[in-house]
Amino acid sequence: MQHVAVALPPGLDTSQPVIATTNLTVTQAWSQDSKQAHLKIGDALVRTIRREASGMPAMGMADLVFAAPSGVRLYVDPPRSLDRINRGEVVGSRIDTVTYVFEKPGAYDLPELKQSWWNLASHEARTETLAGTHVAVAGSLTAAKARTAQDRLNASTLAVITLLVLGALAVVLLISRKSIATSVRRSRDARRASEIWAYKELCHIAPSGDECATYDALRVWLSRMPEAARQASKEDAPLARSTTALASSLFGREGNWSAADGETLKYSVIAFRSETAETPASIQNQALPSLNPPIVAAEANCCIPPRGSPTF
Numbered sequence: 321m322q323h324v325a326v327a328l329p330p331g332l333d334t335s336q337p338v339i340a341t342t343n344l345t346v347t348q349a350w351s352q353d354s355k356q357a358h359l360k361i362g363d364a365l366v367r368t369i370r371r372e373a374s375g376m377p378a379m380g381m382a383d384l385v386f387a388a389p390s391g392v393r394l395y396v397d398p399p400r401s402l403d404r405i406n407r408g409e410v411v412g413s414r415i416d417t418v419t420y421v422f423e424k425p426g427a428y429d430l431p432e433l434k435q436s437w438w439n440l441a442s443h444e445a446r447t448e449t450l451a452g453t454h455v456a457v458a459g460s461l462t463a464a465k466a467r468t469a470q471d472r473l474n475a476s477t478l479a480v481i482t483l484l485v486l487g488a489l490a491v492v493l494l495i496s497r498k499s500i501a502t503s504v505r506r507s508r509d510a511r512r513a514s515e516i517w518a519y520k521e522l523c524h525i526a527p528s529g530d531e532c533a534t535y536d537a538l539r540v541w542l543s544r545m546p547e548a549a550r551q552a553s554k555e556d557a558p559l560a561r562s563t564t565a566l567a568s569s570l571f572g573r574e575g576n577w578s579a580a581d582g583e584t585l586k587y588s589v590i591a592f593r594s595e596t597a598e599t600p601a602s603i604q605n606q607a608l609p610s611l612n613p614p615i616v617a618a619e620a621n622c623c624i625p626p627r628g629s630p631t632f
Contacts, residue, residue: 337382529579
């Protein structure tokens with residue numbers, strides 16, 4: 321028996337996700353400048369955060385903790401991975417996107433984010449801070465427009481009234497068409513962002529023997545599963561063997577992934593999903609549709625050259 325002592329390095333804030341690496345870069349971008357934007361009720365502000373760490377894949381980075389003040393609805397998209405190999409070393413790159421939708425007028429402070437990390441080269445704790453932003457949201461102009469319309473009606477002739485009615489009907493028809501198109505688009509995006517869609521995509525791609533496309537499809541499927549099911553997948557022996565073989569082939573020195581290996585992975589995924597009591601699909605159907613649907617496996621095209629040994 322071997323005794324191992326584990327201690328928390330001084331200066332690390334464990335209330336937030338921690339990364340251990342020799343180099344970490346964290347950046348963020350907003351869809352528009354909140355100080356210059358004229359936001360109204362129903363408008364949205366998109367925040368995109370990119371973390372890049374040496375010596376670890378993106379799947380090894382913990383999820384950031386997002387929060388929003390009362391009156392603001394929060395939509396968090398599944399993360400995207402853009403890993404690469406730099407001089408034989410895996411460089412993990414993860415992109416997180418969150419959308420703030422403003423439901424009430426007022427002034428809001430969207431909180432800052434912090435990423436704690438341990439520098440393996442200098443043996444010291446560091447924290448990268450992403451600044452929040454202040455947002456002012458104006459109220460609805462419906463009441464003011466209604467008063468203006470009433471004044472015009474009182475002073476208008478029958479011909480003017482007729483023109484207003486026809487114009488209103490045209491606006492209603494235009495809004496109805498736009499609403500229907502938006503509903504159809506959101507329904508389509510919700511299906512593409514669901515766990516069942518990612519599951520079917522993985523089962524379709526795996527038998528092809530394309531290890532890069534299979535890795536991307538597997539990563540997307542795992543990211544859309546609830547945490548309990550994702551942890552259970554690591555303990556499923558047949559699925560764990562297949563995912564380990566895929567990672568070894570993709571990141572090892574000599575790739576040997578084949579169509580037969582893909583078939584094995586496919587049936588391991590099918591067996592695991594059918595044996596899971598609480599299926600990811602049942603939980604996924606309860607979630608709000610994403611305003612920013614993720615890039616699917618077939619479209620991501622982020623294949624990683626074969627080096628290193630990441631794990632799922």
